[in-house]
Amino acid sequence: MKRRDVIKGGLVLMATSTLASIYKPAYSKTYVGGTGAWRATPPPPLSVVDASRLVYLTPDEAKLVGAIFDVLIPADELGMGATEAGCVTFLDHQLAGPYGTAAKDYKLGPVVEGLPQQGPQSIMTPAEIYRKGLVELEQAAHAKFNRSFMELSEEQKITFLHGIENGAIAFETLKSEQFFVLLLQNVREGYLADPMYGGNRDMVGWKLVGFPGAIYDYRDWIVSKRGKKIDVHPVSLLGRA
Amino acid sequence: MNYKRPKADVVIVGLGWSGSTMAEELTRAGLKVVAIERGAWRDTSTSFPTTRDPDELSGSVRKDILQAPVTETYTVRNKVGQTALPMRKYHNLTLGNNVGGAGTHWAGASWRWLPFDHQPYSHVMQRYGAGQLVDGLILQDWGVTYNDLEPFYDRFEKIAGTSGTAGVINGQRQPGGNPFEGSRTSPYPTPALERSRANVLFAEAATRLGYHPFPVPSAMIGAPYKNALGLNLAPCTYCGYCQLYGCGNWSKSSPNICILPVLMQRPNFTVVTECEVIRINTTPDRKTATGVTFVDSDGNIGEQPADIVITATFTLDNTRLLLLSGISTPYDVASGQGVVGRAFTFQTLSWGFMFFENEYLNPFMNTGALATQIDDFNGDNFDHTGLGFIGGAGIQSLSNQGLPIGMAGLLPQGSPQWGKGWKQAFRKGYQNYAQIQGQGTSFAHREQFLDLDPTYKDRFGQPLLRITFDYNENDRRSGRFIRDKCVEIAREMGATQVGGDSFADRPYSGYTPWDSSHVQGGVVMGEDPRTSVQNRFQQNWDVHNLFVIGASSFPNNAGYNPTVVVGATTLWTAKAIRDLYLKNPGPLVRL
Numbered sequence: 001m002k003r004r005d006v007i008k009g010g011l012v013l014m015a016t017s018t019l020a021s022i023y024k025p026a027y028s029k030t031y032v033g034g035t036g037a038w039r040a041t042p043p044p045p046l047s048v049v050d051a052s053r054l055v056y057l058t059p060d061e062a063k064l065v066g067a068i069f070d071v072l073i074p075a076d077e078l079g080m081g082a083t084e085a086g087c088v089t090f091l092d093h094q095l096a097g098p099y100g101t102a103a104k105d106y107k108l109g110p111v112v113e114g115l116p117q118q119g120p121q122s123i124m125t126p127a128e129i130y131r132k133g134l135v136e137l138e139q140a141a142h143a144k145f146n147r148s149f150m151e152l153s154e155e156q157k158i159t160f161l162h163g164i165e166n167g168a169i170a171f172e173t174l175k176s177e178q179f180f181v182l183l184l185q186n187v188r189e190g191y192l193a194d195p196m197y198g199g200n201r202d203m204v205g206w207k208l209v210g211f212p213g214a215i216y217d218y219r220d221w222i223v224s225k226r227g228k229k230i231d232v233h234p235v236s237l238l239g240r241a
Numbered sequence: 242m243n244y245k246r247p248k249a250d251v252v253i254v255g256l257g258w259s260g261s262t263m264a265e266e267l268t269r270a271g272l273k274v275v276a277i278e279r280g281a282w283r284d285t286s287t288s289f290p291t292t293r294d295p296d297e298l299s300g301s302v303r304k305d306i307l308q309a310p311v312t313e314t315y316t317v318r319n320k321v322g323q324t325a326l327p328m329r330k331y332h333n334l335t336l337g338n339n340v341g342g343a344g345t346h347w348a349g350a351s352w353r354w355l356p357f358d359h360q361p362y363s364h365v366m367q368r369y370g371a372g373q374l375v376d377g378l379i380l381q382d383w384g385v386t387y388n389d390l391e392p393f394y395d396r397f398e399k400i401a402g403t404s405g406t407a408g409v410i411n412g413q414r415q416p417g418g419n420p421f422e423g424s425r426t427s428p429y430p431t432p433a434l435e436r437s438r439a440n441v442l443f444a445e446a447a448t449r450l451g452y453h454p455f456p457v458p459s460a461m462i463g464a465p466y467k468n469a470l471g472l473n474l475a476p477c478t479y480c481g482y483c484q485l486y487g488c489g490n491w492s493k494s495s496p497n498i499c500i501l502p503v504l505m506q507r508p509n510f511t512v513v514t515e516c517e518v519i520r521i522n523t524t525p526d527r528k529t530a531t532g533v534t535f536v537d538s539d540g541n542i543g544e545q546p547a548d549i550v551i552t553a554t555f556t557l558d559n560t561r562l563l564l565l566s567g568i569s570t571p572y573d574v575a576s577g578q579g580v581v582g583r584a585f586t587f588q589t590l591s592w593g594f595m596f597f598e599n600e601y602l603n604p605f606m607n608t609g610a611l612a613t614q615i616d617d618f619n620g621d622n623f624d625h626t627g628l629g630f631i632g633g634a635g636i637q638s639l640s641n642q643g644l645p646i647g648m649a650g651l652l653p654q655g656s657p658q659w660g661k662g663w664k665q666a667f668r669k670g671y672q673n674y675a676q677i678q679g680q681g682t683s684f685a686h687r688e689q690f691l692d693l694d695p696t697y698k699d700r701f702g703q704p705l706l707r708i709t710f711d712y713n714e715n716d717r718r719s720g721r722f723i724r725d726k727c728v729e730i731a732r733e734m735g736a737t738q739v740g741g742d743s744f745a746d747r748p749y750s751g752y753t754p755w756d757s758s759h760v761q762g763g764v765v766m767g768e769d770p771r772t773s774v775q776n777r778f779q780q781n782w783d784v785h786n787l788f789v790i791g792a793s794s795f796p797n798n799a800g801y802n803p804t805v806v807v808g809a810t811t812l813w814t815a816k817a818i819r820d821l822y823l824k825n826p827g828p829l830v831r832l
């Protein structure tokens with residue numbers, strides 16, 4: 001029986017039967033004081049994502065994302081660009097997981113557009129937005145330049161992405177400016193999250209701003225380095241092979 | 242399958258700060274207590290070890306620790322006549338969903354509220370008269386005063402190990418503390434933390450302007466401390482993974498480190514996790530609660546009978562549970578009658594944002610509440626004559642963020658948000674950005690309320706709670722006044738770029754970046770059953786063995802965060818149950 005039916009039936013009837021022994025559900029737990037058994041279930045061990053193969057994006061999609069990401073965070077004297085830093089790998093794994101399926105969102109209907117202050121109402125998931133958005137972006141590039149985004153000059157890429165960002169270049173199945181917001185958020189995440197997620201290679205993003213990472217104890221510096229530059233090699237949770 | 246658990250003396254719904262504080266008091270009094278919590282068990286060494294906790298992506302970005310909208314969300318509209326829509330994605334209320342509640346991942350600013358905040362009505366009437374109130378404002382006293390609560394504030398701080406510098410002890414001003422605070426009977430249990438660079442610049446500027454800066458009292462333990470329950474707390478390391486994170490160091494006061502290890506030694510305490518309470522059950526005459534009904538992780542319905550029912554599920558769910566259970570009269574906005582859902586408040590935030598030129602603010606060395614504040618414009622600490630509003634804000638330099646994903650968009654004005662220009666601007670902005678928060682009062686208004694949504698349902702098919710809220714004219718006036726003060730201090734700090742904002746100038750949204758998570762009211766305590774759901778002991782006026790505890794009881798919000806007040810009022814109610822109610826079960830206040 002589906003959970004919802006049970007509840008409805010139960011609520012209407014309120015028929016509770018006393019059981020000789022308490023029913024033990026699969027997941028819910030009972031912790032009794034004084035028994036010593038009150039440890040949490042440990043979270044799964046940390047692991048480094050496997051960058052050797054794609055898990056959600058197709059190879060073509062991955063190339064296109066890489067080209068876009070490298071405009072958003074280009075290689076320069078301050079450090080490597082987004083693709084080299086692993087941001088495409090990062091995104092690919094994010095889209096394959098609970099983030100990609102928007103597993104935590106409320107998705108029940110009715111789905112209607114509201115006022116801006118009521119927040120996003122679309123129930124399209126990030127994985128779906130990328131699948132559609134990338135197709136639309138390519139179509140828009142072809143419509144404007146008669147070729148793929150990847151074949152545009154650096155300057156054309158920048159102008160084109162500005163058009164996506166401000167909505168001047170519109171999509172049909174989703175809002176281009178919302179797709180851009182997602183692209184920018186995800187590339188920054190990849191560049192700045194712990195390297196175990198696939199991006200931020202050699203902690204390049206952290207070095208860019210001088211963020212020390214997972215050091216977790218600044219008692220020595222809170223006074224001695226107040227207002228002073230701190231030169232320290234950042235620390236990540238898990239390195240990357 | 243439906244089932245019934247053995248009867249308990251007391252059932253407590255929700256095991257955050259209020260639920261666990263209450264459970265500790267009542268189990269110590271010898272009662273058999275069963276707590277039912279929607280989230281899973283969490284303990285420091287298993288769930289938040291320092292070797293995995295400092296992870297911005299799963300923490301403050303993906304927000305894995307929070308109550309997910311798929312589990313329960315709320316619908317929002319600004320006013321009657323609009324259609325409320327659900328907050329589908331993670332929103333600003335960032336509620337807790339584990340044993341410990343939001344107290345596991347909170348920011349930890351640990352305030353006693355001003356005497357004014359507990360008696361705003363009498364105070365305003367006496368000093369200014371009714372003409373000071375904008376149309377529709379609801380102002381009422383709590384039925385309990387600062388002086389009534391002082392011993393309980395004191396006790397709660399000694400459970401939490403609160404760090405800070407006292408401002409007034411037994412009526413005597415103390416150097417370095419808040420001169421405006423209500424008089425304390427003892428100093429803070431642990432000393433204030435060291436200040437950030439931004440805090441120091443703020444304190445110097447505020448002093449030059451003639452204000453009175455002091456360190457914000459916090460849950461970040463200031464020195465090794467054995468708390469009132471005998472648990473050892475450790476000093477904070479300024480790790481910077483604080484708000485929206487558990488603390489791996491035993492340094493952020495939380496139910497998990499300050500109370501639960503003691504509770505779990507007591508055989509008369511049981512907690513049932515990952516079960517959601519959907520009803521408070523009553524006798525047919527609705528005069529006595531008989532227990533609660535919950536859904537377990539298999540979708541089965543369980544019943545927990547008990548002699549006393551206490552709900553501690555925070556403001557929104559406390560209100561929703563009463564509405565779903567048909568207890569007390571729901572508020573009706575058209576007539577202004579009814580009480581459940583009435584007197585709902587939020588927080589009025591104003592900001593000063595600033596960039597320096599060549600600073601090393603080292604923002605990563607922070608805590609959830611590493612802040613230096615002035616209270617010169619909070620509560621009724623200044624004369625409001627002619628200003629057209631009541632209340633104000635605590636104005637603070639807040640060093641609570643240094644994680645790079647969260648800061649990637651905080652750039653000096655005119656900087657590009659991507660490309661080479663972004664890299665340069667981010668590199669500079671990261672070390673030069675600082676903020677001043679005006680955390681403002683919020684007073685209830687007859688058009689701000691909570692009720693059940695007519696359309697949207699939760700995963701079990703029950704109506705979601707609907708929030709009807711917009712800032713009122715009092716908020717807008719106080720918000721602008723405070724914004725201008727924030728900007729004044731930011732300029733004095735020597736920043737080269739200064740901006741200000743008053744959130745109350747725009748319609749309320751659950752998605753405004755940097756907005757508050759504090760919501761109060763809906764099940765308020767008070768002196769009159771026509772304007773409150775519960776009496777001064779947080780006891781339901783109609784159902785004498787039902788106590789709804791937490792910030793839902795507060796008819797107004799102060800220019801502070803709420804949790805120490807939640808702790809103090811919980812202890813106050815626990816004492817009333819122990820000393821008065823158990824001896825003679827029935828209404829503790831007779832009219």
Ligand SMILES: Cc1cc2nc3c(=O)[nH]c(=O)nc-3n(C[C@H](O)[C@H](O)[C@H](O)COP(=O)(O)OP(=O)(O)OC[C@H]3O[C@@H](n4cnc5c(N)ncnc54)[C@H](O)[C@@H]3O)c2cc1C
Pocket residue numbers: 254255256257258259260277278279280334335336337338339340341342343344346347348349350351352484485516517518519553554555556558609610758790791792802803804805807
């Ligand atoms: C990000 C953040 C930062 C904050 N910072 C500060 C701060 O700096 N200073 C301050 O004073 N306050 C702060 N607060 C507020 C503070 O966290 C709350 O005031 C405090 O945690 C309230 O405690 P509580 O026990 O009343 O509620 P909660 O901590 O919310 O606990 C309620 C519990 O009830 C459970 N529950 C809910 N519904 C049900 C149900 N139907 N059945 C079973 N269980 C249920 C929930 O899972 C939760 O565990 C902050 C809050 C947030 C979210």
Ligand code: SF4
Pocket residue numbers: 460461462476477478479480481482483484486487488489490491492493607608609
């Ligand atoms: S800043 Fe301090 S209290 Fe907060 S999580 Fe880090 S060590 Fe704990």
